[in-house]
Amino acid sequence: MCSDISLVIIAVVFIAFGINLIRKKALSSTVQFSIYSILLMMVLASSFGLIKIFSGPENISSHLSGTTGDFLANVFYQTLGSVGASVFFAISAILLTLLLIDGNIIKSFARFKLFAERVKDNFNKEKEELTDIKDLKQSEEKS
Numbered sequence: 001m002c003s004d005i006s007l008v009i010i011a012v013v014f015i016a017f018g019i020n021l022i023r024k025k026a027l028s029s030t031v032q033f034s035i036y037s038i039l040l041m042m043v044l045a046s047s048f049g050l051i052k053i054f055s056g057p058e059n060i061s062s063h064l065s066g067t068t069g070d071f072l073a074n075v076f077y078q079t080l081g082s083v084g085a086s087v088f089f090a091i092s093a094i095l096l097t098l099l100l101i102d103g104n105i106i107k108s109f110a111r112f113k114l115f116a117e118r119v120k121d122n123f124n125k126e127k128e129e130l131t132d133i134k135d136l137k138q139s140e141e142k143s
Contacts, residue, residue: 046069050085073085
């Protein structure tokens, strides 16, 4: 698992641990961050390994996937097929990113739902304003 992605993520995890140790804060959130980071690192390496399987080894560098990424990509490719492995890694990357950022999937989905409702309300409001303007213009043309 000696890929370029892993080097960056492991460095970020060590920096986060160092900052929390210097500040003398609880390490529970840092441990949670490090676990999700390492899992995300493995999913990204496996995703690059899967892309390497699809496009050929000459198009994707081995530094992006590493040995572990190639192995996991091959296992999931043989088990789930090309579409299944792609969907699995995409969903895993999205969920792990949400967990890494927020730590709570339900809260993240609630935020997305509120955002979608706000966009829908704004769209309906604009639509009503446009229909009101259209009706006003039609009534002016008739008189």
